[in-house]
Amino acid sequence: MRILIVEDTASLARSLAQGLTEEGFAVDVAGDGEEGLHFATEIPYDAIVLDRMMPRMDGLTMLRRAREQGVHTPVLLLTALGEVQDRIEGLDGGADDYLVKPFAFDELLARVRALLRRHRGQARNQVEVGRLRLDLAARTAEVDGRLLPLTARELALLELLCLEPETTFSRTAIAERLYSEEKDLDSNVIDVFVGRLRRKLDAAGLPGADLIRTQRGAGYRLDPAAAAPPASR
Amino acid sequence: MTLRGKIVLLVLVLTVAILGGLWFFLAGSVGGWSTDALEHDLSERAEAVGAAVEVKRGGRLEIEEEDLPGADDPARPWRILGPGGFTWASNRFPWPPASPRPAPGVSLLTDAEGRVWHVVTRAVTVSSKHRERGSADLLVQVAGEEAPFVALGQHFRRGLLGALLAALVMGGGGAALLAHLALRPLRRFAAEVDAIGAHSLDRRIGTSGLDPELSHLGGAFNDLLARLEEAMQRQRRLVSRASHSLRTPAATILTRAEVALRRERAPQEYREALSEIAGAARESAGLIAHLLTLSRLDERQRALDLTELPVAEVAGEVARLLAPRSAEAEVSLAVEVPPELRVRAERAALRELLEALCDNALCYTPRGGHAGIRAAAAPGGAVELTVWDDGPGIPAEERSQVLERFFRGSASAGKPGSGLGLPIAQAIAEAHRAALTLGDRPGGGLEVRVRFPATASA
Known part of the structure; x- marks a missing residue:
């Protein structure tokens, strides 16, 4: 999951980026509305955390422009204004949710997850694919009730594939969703990554190579049938 | 009392005053008029009665009945007194005795039934057309009852009173209606004003069609x-x-x-x-x-402790105070103030003003840049302090805004600062009746000029 933070207060933006990165999100930071608009229109983010008051271009203007340019990414508006009128303006301006500064980081996380979930039309934080079970809030993956020892980014890859099974993701698409702008990626880094994830799935008793199928020349996709319980196979 | 009530009351009072005055005048006059009318009528009758007497042959007097219509009417009494004072002729009426001979004029007579009669007595000389027959001096008396005329006057007064009351009622109603119509735009006005709240201050009152x-x-x-x-x-x-x-x-x-x-x-x-x-x-x-x-500046509860201050000294203090910031920002801070220059100010406030402006200069000037405090005498004994830098300056369109509290200009992205430095400087300048203006420095950068008014002693 890739997230854009648009916040002019550098220290706050850094803290948010660190916290979200540690939660397994790929995070980009823009320091003002103009930069934010450029990022938002260029890269398919899963969510945008947007500060409302910024010099040059404020959050609401950026949001309006982004929506005009067809960006449907869910937006969490950070505002220092708690007045009802201001919140209404924010929501009417195209934000999907708002959070009043100062906020608890856990609340921000919960709201970002809720935004992602709502955007996917999903009611719960749990995703089940046969014997594989993901908890998006607790950030865990289990096979037959046993915890899979995954790193944040491996989990993010598994989530990406599980949330849209049968969809083929190109290596570029995966890189775009999992890595922020800062990282320079080798062309085979995704392959290495998938290989590691498959080995961990194998160790947990699932056929890794069948579950994450390689589509030659196209990329990878999840095959839910491979995770079905043995009885039904 | 409502405006409408006042209008109605005013109209009513005016109506009562005008019509009441008219009524009093007419009612007072009508008695005199009826008496006049009665006496005029009596005089004419007396004339007619006198004219009906003719001197016949031998000086004999005779009444031509055909010249005296209604001669027997008891409501129109008359009598003719002869030269000897005797009653020569009369119709049926309880006339008082003829002697002593009554004087010509008008008198009142009350009869046995208590009715009041006006009596006109008139001397008439009847002459014959024929010289030889001679003439006679007679007294003609006619009487008319007062009551019908008095009744007419009362009738007139009553009618007038009725008309007055009707005028009052109609005037009051008319005034109420008029007030209602006249005040309608005012009521609409009030309703529109009522509908405007703190969140609908963008509404305006419609003035089209109003008086x-x-x-x-x-x-x-x-x-x-x-x-x-x-x-x-x-x-x-x-x-x-x-x-x-x-x-x-x-x-x-x-x-x-x-x-x-x-x-x-x-x-x-x-x-x-x-x-x-x-x-x-x-x-x-x-x-x-x-x-x-x-x-503290906003409240300004205490008066400023104004003294004549040497600008150079205060500017030097500020420069020393900001030396560490200046070193850290790698921006030089120069002080060029003539030693004799003085302004009337409060020392702490002047220091705060210069500090806020220098702090602003240090904050926005890039590393290796320059900033400084300059002062010069201005025409009319004023003193102008200038804090300058060679940083990015402030775009003309943002200049009025940067003096607003918490406004952060386009150059402030990522810079520390509260957005209160320039407003503080502005507030201090105002407290000293000094004018603060923002301008471009020749060669690039910002120049903040603070012009202190002439000191009393200068």
Whole structure:
């Protein structure tokens, strides 16, 4: 999951980026509305955390422009204004949710997850694919009730594939969703990554190579049938 | 009392005064008129009676009956007294005795039944057309009853009173209706004003179709609304900026701390987090100090302790105070002030003013840049202090805004600062009746000029 933070207060933006990165999100930071608009229109983010008051271009203007340019990414508006009128303006301006500064980081996380979930039309934080079970809030993956020892980014890859099974993701698409702008990626880094994830799935008793199928020349996709319980196979 | 009540009352009072006066005049006069009419009528009858007497052959007198119609009418009494004082002729009426001989004129007579009669007595000389027959001096008396004329007067008074009452009722009703119609635009006006609240100050009162007086009032109201709306918007902008300025460091502190505490970290990471938290806390503290300064300036409860200050000395103090900041920012801070120049100011406030302006200069000037304090005598004994820098300057369109509290210009992105430095300088200048203006420095950069008025002794 890739997230854009648009916040002019550098220290706050850094803290948010660190916290979200540690939660397994790929995070980009823009320091003002103009930069934010450029990022938002260029890269398919899963969510945008947007500060409302910024010099040059404020959050609401950026949001309006982004929506005009067809960006449907869910937006969490950070505002220092708690007045009802201001919140209404924010929501009417195209934000999907708002959070009043100062906020608890856990609340921000919960709201970002809720935004992602709502955007996917999903009611719960749990995703089940046969014997594989993901908890998006607790950030865990289990096979037959046993915890899979995954790193944040491996989990993010598994989530990406599980949330849209049968969809083929190109290596570029995966890189775009999992890595922020800062990282320079080798062309085979995704392959290495998938290989590691498959080995961990194998160790947990699932056929890794069948579950994450390689589509030659196209990329990878999840095959839910491979995770079905043995009885039904 | 309502305006409508007052209008109705005024109309009623006027009606009563005019019609009442008229009534009193007419009612008072009608008695005289009826008496006049009665006596005029009696005089004519007396004339007629006199004219009916003819001197016949031998000086004999005779009444021509055909010349005296209604001679027997008991309601029209008459008699003719002969030269000897005897009653020569009369119709049936209880005339009083003829002697002593009554004097010509008008007299009153009350008969046995208590009726009052007016009696006109008139001397008539009847001459014959024939000279030889001679003439006779007679007294003619006619009487007319007063009662019918008095009744007519009363009837007239009653009718007048009725008309007056009817006029009152109609006048009152008419006045009420008129007031209602006249006040209708005012009621609409009031309803429109009532509907305007703090959140609908953009509404205006419709003045089309109003009378000129009300339309003028509506225009005045709309002007007031526009000023209110403007003030309200400024207030809202101020609150939102203040809220942003106060909440953002708090958000930074909270988020930094919470993210740092989410997992075990190396001491170095904790140190970094703590130092960032300390930075944000310092920013908060600076902001609070600025806010307190401003609120103190706003209240201005105490009078400024004004003294004649040597500008060079205060400017030197400020430069020394800011030397560490200047070194850290790598921006030089020069002081060029003629030693004899003095302004009338409060020392602490003047220092605060120069510090706020220099701080602003140090903040926005890039590393390796220059800033400074300059002062010069201006025409008319005024003194102009200038704080300049060779930084990016302030675009002309932002100049009025940067003096608004918490406004942060386009150059402020990522810079520390509360957005209160220039407003503080402005407030201090105002307190000293000094004019603060922002301008371009020749060769690039910002020039803030503060012109102190001439000192009393200069």
